[in-house]
Amino acid sequence: MSTLTATPLAPLLNRLFVEADATSPADSPLWANMSRDDHARLMSSKTDYADFYAQLKDYPLAVSRETGALLYMLARSTGARTIVEFGTSFGISTLHLAAALRDNGGGLVITSEFEASKVARARHNLTEGGLIDLVEIREGDALETLSRDLPESIDLLLLDGAKALYPQILHLVESRLRPGALIVADNAEYSPEYLARVRSPVNGYLSTPFAEDVELSMRLR
Numbered sequence: 001m002s003t004l005t006a007t008p009l010a011p012l013l014n015r016l017f018v019e020a021d022a023t024s025p026a027d028s029p030l031w032a033n034m035s036r037d038d039h040a041r042l043m044s045s046k047t048d049y050a051d052f053y054a055q056l057k058d059y060p061l062a063v064s065r066e067t068g069a070l071l072y073m074l075a076r077s078t079g080a081r082t083i084v085e086f087g088t089s090f091g092i093s094t095l096h097l098a099a100a101l102r103d104n105g106g107g108l109v110i111t112s113e114f115e116a117s118k119v120a121r122a123r124h125n126l127t128e129g130g131l132i133d134l135v136e137i138r139e140g141d142a143l144e145t146l147s148r149d150l151p152e153s154i155d156l157l158l159l160d161g162a163k164a165l166y167p168q169i170l171h172l173v174e175s176r177l178r179p180g181a182l183i184v185a186d187n188a189e190y191s192p193e194y195l196a197r198v199r200s201p202v203n204g205y206l207s208t209p210f211a212e213d214v215e216l217s218m219r220l221r
């Protein structure tokens, strides 16, 4: 058994995913009245992201079950001890990452979220999952909260906040990524600048699209 497949985490994640499946942001008033082009523009905006996510604060916007399992496996198989996450929301991805740390023998997930109500929900879920002792939730804009006090060496980075900020967040964390560190970026297609950066080996990464939504990259040096 692993922490991921045992009680209390397995039934908790099952419930959270069922709730997430039942609340599509596509049904929100914001989304429903938006053209496809406007949606793509907002997802890629470096200036409108705070308002966009504020309007979606009641939606979990979680990674898929498959990406959650992938996160657990990547963190476990690399023996990760230090993980940074951009975009906590209700903590569904964080639960997978913290479960891997538990099964690796301990460590720390530093995760970042600017919606106060989401921070409270994530804290509640991580407590219910028995994993809160492995997680530091930094409340505020990640451009600020992830600009300081990071571990010397980071094993895994999950990018799942405002897509247009992926290059800036990567820049904040880059000097701490150990050689071989993994970066998982969800829906990175909304940041061509990010994809260009990690897909060019001269920048020190190997990178490949993986599954439906994920760009998986590895730090080379």
Ligand SMILES: C[S@@+](CC[C@H](N)C(=O)[O-])C[C@H]1O[C@@H](n2cnc3c(N)ncnc32)[C@H](O)[C@@H]1O
Binding pocket: 049, 053, 054, 060, 061, 062, 063, 086, 087, 088, 089, 090, 091, 092, 093, 094, 112, 113, 114, 115, 118, 140, 141, 142, 143, 160, 161, 162, 165
């Ligand atoms: C796609 S959701 C994250 C889902 C989460 N990783 C999961 O799978 O459960 C993105 C989250 O990032 C937050 N966010 C977006 N931009 C942010 C920023 N600049 N700083 C902090 N949080 C941000 C949003 O409020 C939203 O809750």
